[in-house]
Structure formats: structure tokens, C-alpha cells
Amino acid sequence: MDPKLASIIEQVKVDIITPTQQRDNAKQQEEVSRSFISDTITVPTKEMFAYAVQASVGDDVYNEPSTIALEAHIAELTGKEAALFVSSGTMGNQLAIRTHLQQPPNSIICDVRAHINKYEAGGAAIHSGALQNALTPKNGHHLTLKDIEPHVVFGTDVHSAPTRIICLENTLNGTIMPQSDIIEIADFALKNGILMHLDGARLWHAAVETRTPIDELCAPFDSVSLCFSKGLGAPVGTCLVGPKAFIQKARWFRKIFGGGMRQTGVLAGSVAYALSHNFPLLPRVHALAKRLQAGLEELQVGILSPAETCMVFYDPSTIGVEYWEIIDRAAALPKPISLTGSRLVVHIQTSHEAVEDFLSLIRTLKEEKVQAGIVPSPVDSDGMRNVYVRATRPSTPTR
Structure with missing residues (x-):
């Protein structure tokens, strides 16, 4: 082969498959199962x-x-x-x-x-x-x-x-x-x-x-x-x-x-x-989204837009928590959860474990705010639960 052509061929060659590609793909699928950012991130099986x-x-x-x-x-x-x-x-x-x-x-x-x-x-x-x-x-x-x-x-x-x-x-x-x-x-x-x-x-x-x-x-x-x-x-x-x-x-x-x-x-x-x-999996998606909403409501977190299908919009300020706190703490979990702002999107690869871990994190953050005196205890001196108001509907992030 002509040396110049051989050189060009070598320059053009590329291998995008990593030595650990199968493990990388499995890790990506695990990350997707714990992400509430969008349903566009689902991975082909x-x-x-x-x-x-x-x-x-x-x-x-x-x-x-x-x-x-x-x-x-x-x-x-x-x-x-x-x-x-x-x-x-x-x-x-x-x-x-x-x-x-x-x-x-x-x-x-x-x-x-x-x-x-x-x-x-x-x-x-x-x-x-x-x-x-x-x-x-x-x-x-x-x-x-x-x-x-x-x-x-x-x-x-x-x-x-x-x-x-x-x-x-x-x-x-x-x-x-x-x-x-x-x-x-x-x-x-x-x-x-x-x-x-x-x-x-x-x-x-x-x-x-x-x-x-x-x-x-x-x-x-x-x-x-x-x-x-x-x-x-x-x-x-x-x-x-x-x-x-x-x-x-x-x-x-x-x-x-x-x-x-x-x-x-x-x-x-x-x-x-x-x-x-995958279409037959959507009822499970809706059930998980409704579980998210119910869990948040149990914790007196504000619901901006309820789970009619696959999304819940929430407002944690009702328990004295800000979005950035949730995002940072979720990312620091032993098994991280990916979040962004007020929108929680459930998809066909969302795990039940991720939903429960997210609700557990919110519960922990709320308890920390109560202990710090930032928000009142969920039960007041008369033994009645505090009332949390529903906030206004948010602007949605991109798909």
C-alpha cells in the first residue's frame, strides 16, 4: 500500500468502544433508574x-x-x-x-x-x-x-x-x-x-x-x-x-x-x-408517580402540579428546604439520585427503590429543619398538624 494512503487510513481509524463498555452501559442503566430529570434519558435494552x-x-x-x-x-x-x-x-x-x-x-x-x-x-x-x-x-x-x-x-x-x-x-x-x-x-x-x-x-x-x-x-x-x-x-x-x-x-x-x-x-x-x-409499562410509571406525590404530601411538601401521568411538580419550601439542598444531598447518596428543580419525571426504567430513597431523603431533610428550629414540629402544641399551602404552578424545564 502507498505509504501516504496508509498514513491517512491510520489517522481516520477510531475505536469508541471502551475496554469496560459493558460495565459502563450497566452503570448507565443503573444511573438512569435513579434519575428524575426526564424520560428522554431511558436507555435501549x-x-x-x-x-x-x-x-x-x-x-x-x-x-x-x-x-x-x-x-x-x-x-x-x-x-x-x-x-x-x-x-x-x-x-x-x-x-x-x-x-x-x-x-x-x-x-x-x-x-x-x-x-x-x-x-x-x-x-x-x-x-x-x-x-x-x-x-x-x-x-x-x-x-x-x-x-x-x-x-x-x-x-x-x-x-x-x-x-x-x-x-x-x-x-x-x-x-x-x-x-x-x-x-x-x-x-x-x-x-x-x-x-x-x-x-x-x-x-x-x-x-x-x-x-x-x-x-x-x-x-x-x-x-x-x-x-x-x-x-x-x-x-x-x-x-x-x-x-x-x-x-x-x-x-x-x-x-x-x-x-x-x-x-x-x-x-x-x-x-x-x-x-x-414498553407501552404496556406505562401504568406502572403512573403508579410510581402517584406514589411520589402521596409520599411528598405525607411529609407536607407542597404539590405544584399533581401526578396525572408521569410527572410531579413539588415545592419543598413548605418544609423549609430549598431545591439546591435536595439536589446536592441526592447526588451525595451512596447510590446517587439525579434531580433538577421542581419537576420529577418517572419513566419506564425508574426503580421503586429510587422513589423510596428520594422520599426518605426528603424526610431526613425535613427532620433536620425541625431540629434546627427552621420550621415548626409537624405537631403543634394542641396536637394538630400544621397546614401547608399549595404554591403556584411552576414553569416546566425542557423535555
Whole structure:
């Protein structure tokens, strides 16, 4: 071999597998089981990999059989004509907005806490030239038609951007949007020529908790984005669903956005495994989240947003404890727990032990505050328990 070529070949070579990779992976899975940061951190299992590597090896820009089969299944599952596999929930949402909207000016209505408003880097403005009209629900839980209707922009006034899409999110901060309110908003939208998009990143949780079929939850919407890498534990992927012509155009925009992928069969295989084997685990996830809430309430910790599905938001100031104290002490445990701020996220790989260890830590911190005289004893001089007020709903961290 030519020495110069041999030198270049040597420079290009790389080995990313460490000598202790299997142990490292096992350690990572243990860490994930004790992390309440997000459900995006779940790791693929050996069983998932074993199934995924049997998938087809085509090119998704041209023809990828396993991915096509997954898209067909998701379209049928959601009751829509077609589906498109994309890399992330953000891409799914942004493709939907860009595909729905034609020539500006346009505006969209969404919840002020929505992912498309807070955590997609201004994508609607950048990709679609759209104004986001972000509303705060008056009931503190979810948007209703009474919230939305006064803010819809009609007509041809050159000073305004007409409302073209109403974007809802279900679940949002782990809370379920009532289907009756969704249908009322959708009926209004249909009568007024406004499109409906759903960020259904964790719609799987709503289906399990309400015992409502996926297609029924999706029926009021023109398009829906469903994630597989959050509650379901797949390593990568989202499907955008909608009418056939809409998905065909979205596929074009996916290519423009740089999202056209190649050998996605192994990813489709991972998703298929997650749908078949991980989706049934969600009832346990919800039960663990409710156990977290109940344990915190027993300790008189403030609950900012209850465990409707996989998340609990809490306020430890009611027992004289600050978030940073909990985060630091949890990280220093013999078996560390990972936390961030007010949000606790339970996922399919969360261990029961981690939940109980977290509650035990909160109990210890509370006892320390009582002993230091920072907060009153849980039982006052009359033998009555102190009353702790519920704080206001927090701003959620990113997914």
C-alpha cells in the first residue's frame, strides 16, 4: 500500500468502544433508574437491540421497508391517512407548522407553557415566518375555547397576522387535556377554517390513563406529532401523521430541513419493540408517580402540579428546604439520585427503590429543619398538624 494512503487510513481509524463498555452501559442503566430529570434519558435494552438489528437496511430517502411498515402502522393507529418518521418531536412539530402554513402573514395559537413556544428555539418564526400567540389558561391547567376564542385573529386587517393553526399539547407538564375541551376547540376551528395540530409527544400516557384509543385522541386534529423516545424508551424518533398530501409535502420539507435519513430500519425496529413491549409499562410509571406525590404530601411538601401521568411538580419550601439542598444531598447518596428543580419525571426504567430513597431523603431533610428550629414540629402544641399551602404552578424545564 502507498505509504501516504496508509498514513491517512491510520489517522481516520477510531475505536469508541471502551475496554469496560459493558460495565459502563450497566452503570448507565443503573444511573438512569435513579434519575428524575426526564424520560428522554431511558436507555435501549439488549432485548430492544436484538429485535432492532433484524430490521431491514434500506435507505429512507428512497425506500426503507421496516420504516415504511412502521409509518403504515402509526397512520392506522392514529386514524390518519399517512405518517412520516422524523428524528425528533421538535422536527415533527416544526414540519407540521411549516407544511400547514402557506404565504405569510400567519399566526398560531398555543399554550404559553407549550414545547413549541418555549423549547423549540423560535422555530415557528424561523422556519415558517409565523407569529406565536401564547396564551395562559385561566383555569391553570389547560386551554379552553373561552381562552382561545377572544385571541383568534380573523379578517384582512393589514395590521394583524390571521390565525391559521391552533396548536395544543397533550399531555402538557404531565397533565391530561380533557377530550371534551379539545373537541369543543376543534369544532370552533373547523367552522372558522382554522387548522388543528397536536404535539402528542406523550399522548401515550393520556391513552393509558384515560383508557382512550389513540385514534380517538387524534381525531380532532389535522396533524399530530407522536414521540417514541420519551415515555416509550426508544433511542430516537417521532412520527408526524396527517392527510396523505400533507405528509407528502412534509417529507419534502423534512429533506429541506436536513432531516432526510438513510438506514433507519434499526431505528424503526427499536420503535416497534418499544410500542409492543414498553407501552404496556406505562401504568406502572403512573403508579410510581402517584406514589411520589402521596409520599411528598405525607411529609407536607407542597404539590405544584399533581401526578396525572408521569410527572410531579413539588415545592419543598413548605418544609423549609430549598431545591439546591435536595439536589446536592441526592447526588451525595451512596447510590446517587439525579434531580433538577421542581419537576420529577418517572419513566419506564425508574426503580421503586429510587422513589423510596428520594422520599426518605426528603424526610431526613425535613427532620433536620425541625431540629434546627427552621420550621415548626409537624405537631403543634394542641396536637394538630400544621397546614401547608399549595404554591403556584411552576414553569416546566425542557423535555
